Amino acid sequence: MIFKHLGYKTTLAIVTVSLAACSAKAPEDAFIHRALHDYILPLHGNMAERSKHFDEVVSTQCSNSASELDKTALQEAWRLNMRAWQQLQAINYGPINEQNLAWKFQFWPDSKNLVAKKIRPLLAENADLSVEKFAKSSTVVQGLSAAEYLLFDPKLASKSPSKGALCGLLSMQASQLKVNSSKLLQEWQGSYGKQLSNYGPENVSFPDAKTAVAYIIDGQLALLETASNKKLADALGSKRKNARVNPYLLESWRSQNSRKNLLANLASVDLLWHRAGMKSYLESQGAKDLADKIEAELLATQELLRADSHSFFSALTAGETDNASAVNQSLKSLTTLYKHDIPAALGIQLGFNNNDGD
Template sequence: MFRPKLLFTGLAALALGACSPQDQQAVTSAAIAKQVILPTYSRWVEADRQLAASALAFCQGSQPLDAARADFLKAQRAWAELQPLLIGPLAEGNKAWSVQFWPDKKNLVGRQVEQLANAEQPVDAQSLAKASVVVQGLSAYEYILFDSKPEMADAAQKARYCPLLSAIGERQKALAEEILASWNSADGMLAQMTKFPNQRYADSHEAIADVLRAQVTALDTLKKKLGAPMGRLSKGIAQPYQAEAWRSAQSMNSVRASLAAAQTVWVGVDNKGLRGLLPGEQKALADKIDAAYATSMKLLDGNTRTLGDLLGDEAGKQFLNTLYDSLNVVHRLHEGELARALNIQLGFNANDGD
């Protein structure tokens, strides 16, 4: 016998299920993976492919130093954009250190680059992959292009560094391609952030929690990247050589690129970011986080000075303190109120103990 009341009840249950928070989190997880993270990884791969080609061209004499440096800065920016998105294979096994070694408190980069450059047997990409992470990535590449004075070098000195420069380019290209292929594999991160349950996530809530943890860690790291050279971690004594990219004078640009990437995860494409998971009654919190990002981005967009230059006078130091405090607001809102609103237990982050 047809029972319209039962049918209506069943349809209502289906409608409610379609709008359930769990489903919304699945939609958001998939959107962040496809529309934010994967395109950023793809740009990183392209930048590292160009880096590898650039190293060869520079070493063969067909590319000037300025062009080689410009290609490095593109790779460095692509890496900065990726740092708030470090979930999955790149966040495991210290792989991120193979891309960039920071902090370098004892100038290990300079010392180990010189050791390899002076070795009897020139390094190649295969042997470099087995070497210390200190010399595998962008920090060592930056040292060669900006700190070894290649613009004043004779052919013999350039020949000393070029095998390592080319090996780093190839190493970064291979690593980036490997990570992207892993993301796109049948049971890789893209699939794991799209369909639940899977071997990594029991449900979409776990995936969203992973995204937020990466955000919180990255925002905390941004504070450290300012705080260390400012002296906040060394009794107020400025430590300019503890800046992330002091050799290329790009530390402030890297901070901006990382913060912009974090903001993209928050806002999402078509409002399918973490912000869209907050219910209507949490509008005040969403507005508060929007305002915090806007404050930090306005400070960064209005700045034209390098970090080293800013550390050189009181006005610069005051600006850095203001910026640090603004980043702290963004970080604490994610770590505290946003995590609670999304019912996420963060636990320890990757920086704990540093």
Template sequence: MKTIYLLLSCTVLLTACQSTNEANQVPNSTNMIDHVYYIEQQSAQRLVGSSQRLAESFDGYCANQTTKETVVMQWQQTMQSWMALQGQERGPEAALSLNWNIQFWPDKKNTTGRKMSQLLKKDQTWNSELIQQQSVTTQGLGAVEWLLFDPASTLPAEESCQLGQAITENLALNTKKMAQVWQINPWTQLDETMWLNEYIALLANQLDYSMKKLSRPLAKIGQPRPYFSESWRSETSLTWLKYNVEAMQQLYIANGSGLNQYLKDQGHSDLAERIEDHFNSTLETWPESSSLFSELQTKSGYQNTLALYNKLEYLKYLIHEEVAIELNIAIGFNATDGD
């Protein structure tokens, strides 16, 4: 686990450098749409960059030119980049349609593990075109995690290397498609009411998705399902969830021109500050462990996870209920409801 923590720290430093470069390009505007779009566009650009480096590192590893730790670090960086867009249901349809290709989750029946084992047994020379024809369970970040962390993986054997190279190449192609779609702002024609509906739904849907990353493995009290955790193999589930919350906070603030400022301008400063304070306190008191799987093995860990879920539930109440009521917004149907 020390190696994982070290690599995650490196990932944060790399991303911080990228963010610094991008900060110089923040829109010279106070328009909410411009700033939210900028955040989404930059998130898509970071994702394609990190996924391309992942494919390159996998190639280098299989050619004995780099270490497995380097591939793990690039996978982590790609996961971190993906967390900014994961679970969103607003934006260009052509981008949203790629979500399952980039990551298959929830995986309730270990479909990824079974499908990956089957692919390794096939007498096949894999490439990105053939991977595109396979189940989405073997196309994305979960499939790469399986190759890097699951005991059944045969890396660095030739069959696993070839499969991994094909998967990471296809992943880079899909993230490139997503980034290309995000080059055009999908919200420029919306009036203020339509935009507010879209914006709040963007936050609410992503928050709903993030909460399910806890509620599924928490299951019934005293009967957790740790294998329902997002990245149980790499023991990094809570790390990715923290990046989700940080991304939602960034969307809420939107460079000082987002929903937070809009609420203040509309006379709802108290509500705006409560949401901002709750984002901050949730992140400041985040669990030290990166592994939700490990946390759910003990009573105290389960209680800590439940406490974290309750914090997100209160954030959901503030956005779903108080913001929606104050601004007279009806939050639309969430495709993950009822799962």
């Protein structure tokens, strides 16, 4: 049995040692700095820009005198906005978590097709939806999945909803995306970025450098886990016995953008890995072999995604699952490296109670 009671003298002795240690910056410091300035802030800036652009295209289209919307221009702006969001998903900490905003950007998964069910009544002639009501309405009708329904859904298109009905909703969706992404950027540029940089024992969010690193890497892991466990696995039916392939469980089946979503996810991982210095940080911690392994797996997954030009929706609809299965397997391998190997190499904790089950 061990019992340690801290005496006054012991504490004083350690004060001297630890104050000396405080003057040297932790080896994590450079990585945290680069992660903030070369990754977190640029991705939030990109999201704010793309959301602003989408809102501008919607405004232009909805205010012109044409009787119908130019869907091609709107769809392209939506794809750019979606790509920015897919990259941003790895930053799941900070204001987006504390203000519960992620679902306002994208409602997914949606196996019950709630997006269609909730939006259809709002397109009716007599639908009364004010900006205030919209802001308080379910996230199902807000964000990129809802806009995707309006811009891409084949059944909806066949009913030719009026320009006015589409614009009423699209304008509010795009405006909200713009406002929320701008708000996130401002908060990262302001207090939250400072919090991350100024880690330390009195900083509740980031009590030390390793915790700050753990936040950043846990965000990567969360992105990869969603990519490997949800984005393809559900549609492939690989999670349950006797489950069939169902392309309608793909993330962006309406726009056939699911492959691009995954490419954007991995572009985000790649950005932190190369440009923001995660690879060199890992190497500096004596984990060069692991860094090489991750580099190879990341590249292999990206190559697999680019190897097939068909959308996952068209491939799965045609019963062709080889490429999707191979991508999913590769994503799983990459996820394992982030989940087990990186925390072990860096001595960081990626959640304890959150995996507990009790």
